[in-house]
Amino acid sequence: MPTSKSAKAPDMPAPASPAGKEGRKLSNFLCFAVYSTNLAFGRAYKPILDALGLTYTQYIALVALSEEDDQTVSMLGEKLFLESNTLTPILKKLESTGYLTRHRDPADERQVRVSLTPAGRNLLLDVDPGGTLIAATGLGDDFPVVQQTVTRLRDNLLRAQAEPEKS
Amino acid sequence: MPTSKSAKAPDMPAPASPAGKEGRKLSNFLCFAVYSTNLAFGRAYKPILDALGLTYTQYIALVALSEEDDQTVSMLGEKLFLESNTLTPILKKLESTGYLTRHRDPADERQVRVSLTPAGRNLLLDVDPGGTLIAATGLGDDFPVVQQTVTRLRDNLLRAQAEPEKS
């Protein structure tokens, strides 16, 4: 572990300036770009999802559930990068509103199998038929590239955490 | 503005397949890429910030404060894309730990001026001297481009929300 005296921020590329405070601006942090973009997406979705009585996380969970029936909480968590402590309350709420069903797997009572109801499946069809948000991104033809690049960034970050250390 | 009847997801590029359920997968959502990357960044920062007793948002707030003294809560909120309902509790906590000062502006008692203490400024110098997270992004030379692209995406989304409608 190098006892560097440059105290560079963890999230920035090689400093253009001599690594002083100049480069330590919020606008140079990739993590902040992602953080604030996530906030912006949440706000963009809000009016659309409010009309359906869904939160953003609930919507994402329904989309993940639409991909496959009878998923366990763990399987869903792997897709969403969340764990049962976050998912359980959300799934219970979506169950209470009738968009999904939850029941213990008879073959292994530890697991809970979750499936969309027809109501839940129909709800997803109501989300933004016009696709206004695509235009709102302003990315045009770059859309797929950005999507792929951000996904790669995510996977890189998670892989780095999984590895104990890479010399 | 295409009045599609395909019930396309709001967040996806033109569907490769006939816009059926095939394209409605989580992995095709740009918003989910950003959402999950934000989670990944939070987890990557956790061990670093835990050692300093800071949360991610607290750290971001300190960085923003390091750019300028005597900022009001509103000014800080503009930089962080947050409002007083979120910032006030965070600033109070950072004040209680001695990393910043808060006091009403004598010239306008409605405003609260916030400044880093020397302890707060020193704390920022301790963050990840090695810059391990830069490597963890795995972006290499693309780092600045990705940073800029994501920032542009954020600004586009926010601008689209600010506009009432674009015919």
Place this chain on the structure above:
DNA sequence: TGCGATTTAATCGGATACGATATATATAAG
């Protein structure tokens, strides 16, 4: 077979986000 170790959800507490509201101060109108 029996029992400790592992696995899966769920629960609990702390820390954000954010809409809605409240409070205090400042400004404007008359």
Place this chain on the structure above:
DNA sequence: CTTATATATATCGTATCCGATTAAATCGCA
């Protein structure tokens, strides 16, 4: 000068995230 309006924070309730713990079921292996 006095009230109505506007502005800047703060408070409150709801919904995530997440670490730590708990509870129940299953598995491993002597």
